[in-house]
Amino acid sequence: MTIHIGAEPGQIAETVLLPGDPYRAKWAAETFLKDVECVNQVRGMLGFTGTWNGHRVTIHGSGMGMPSLSIYANELITSYNAQTLIRIGSCGGMQKSVNVRDVIIAMTATSISTPSRGIFKEINFAPCADYGLLRAAADAAVARGTPTHVGGIYSSDVFYDERPDLNEQMIRHGILGVEMEAAELYNLAARHGRRALAVLTVSDHLITHEALPSEDREKTFGDMVEIALEAAFA
Numbered sequence: 480m481t482i483h484i485g486a487e488p489g490q491i492a493e494t495v496l497l498p499g500d501p502y503r504a505k506w507a508a509e510t511f512l513k514d515v516e517c518v519n520q521v522r523g524m525l526g527f528t529g530t531w532n533g534h535r536v537t538i539h540g541s542g543m544g545m546p547s548l549s550i551y552a553n554e555l556i557t558s559y560n561a562q563t564l565i566r567i568g569s570c571g572g573m574q575k576s577v578n579v580r581d582v583i584i585a586m587t588a589t590s591i592s593t594p595s596r597g598i599f600k601e602i603n604f605a606p607c608a609d610y611g612l613l614r615a616a617a618d619a620a621v622a623r624g625t626p627t628h629v630g631g632i633y634s635s636d637v638f639y640d641e642r643p644d645l646n647e648q649m650i651r652h653g654i655l656g657v658e659m660e661a662a663e664l665y666n667l668a669a670r671h672g673r674r675a676l677a678v679l680t681v682s683d684h685l686i687t688h689e690a691l692p693s694e695d696r697e698k699t700f701g702d703m704v705e706i707a708l709e710a711a712f713a
């Protein structure tokens with residue numbers, strides 16, 4: 480048991496999927512896992528452990544934003560020995576070539592600040608995905624016929640951004656999408672020698688201003704869960 484996770488030792492699997500929304504964690508666990516057990520309800524940040532194709536998997540909410548993700552990823556790594564952590568989430572599209580419903584496999588995660596800035600100081604560390612997970616996820620996505628993009632994303636600290644110049648520079652440099660969690664997940668995985676990846680579905684678009692209808696979000700989210708599971712155990 481930790482400050483924010485009520486699970487007993489052994490109740491969390493070495494492979495953890497991290498959606499931002501705890502209710503998506505519940506839906507994904509009930510939809511894709513067998514022998515599902517709720518292992519955390521502290522502060523409503525639900526976590527579930529079960530099996531997929533005979534493999535133990537935990538699906539646990541991370542909350543929105545890097546400070547929240549940092550709390551859960553730190554405790555999952557240091558107190559429950561999580562070895563593979565895959566963020567499954569959604570993002571805003573930032574390139575005309577990226578369409579709503581597409582999947583983005585995040586190779587790198589650019590930010591202007593993360594909770595690790597106190598450690599890095601003047602170091603401009605490059606948060607990047609585990610290559611094996613990245614390759615397996617890209618292969619799984621393409622095999623499903625899902626339009627897939629592999630490249631850099633932007634992990635922002637704000638949803639209602641008052642800095643249009645930031646997005647302009649990210650778009651100019653080929654950043655595929657914006658979300659709010661992956662950079663710190665990659666920082667923590669590098670620090671603790673773990674595997675991490677972010678698999679994102681594009682649910683809104685910063686250029687076209689299109690947004691995915693809520694009923695489509697569940698289908699595309701399901702695709703991402705399966706891609707992440709196939710990559711984790713490839």
Ligand SMILES: Nc1nc2c(nc(Br)n2[C@@H]2O[C@H](CO)[C@@H](O)[C@H]2O)c(=O)[nH]1
Nearest residue numbers: 499543544569570571635637638658659
């Ligand atoms: N900053 C930002 N975050 C986004 C966006 N679209 C999505 Br889905 N997100 C993600 O969704 C949540 C905010 O709605 C955060 O957890 C982000 O990771 C967007 O256009 N901008």
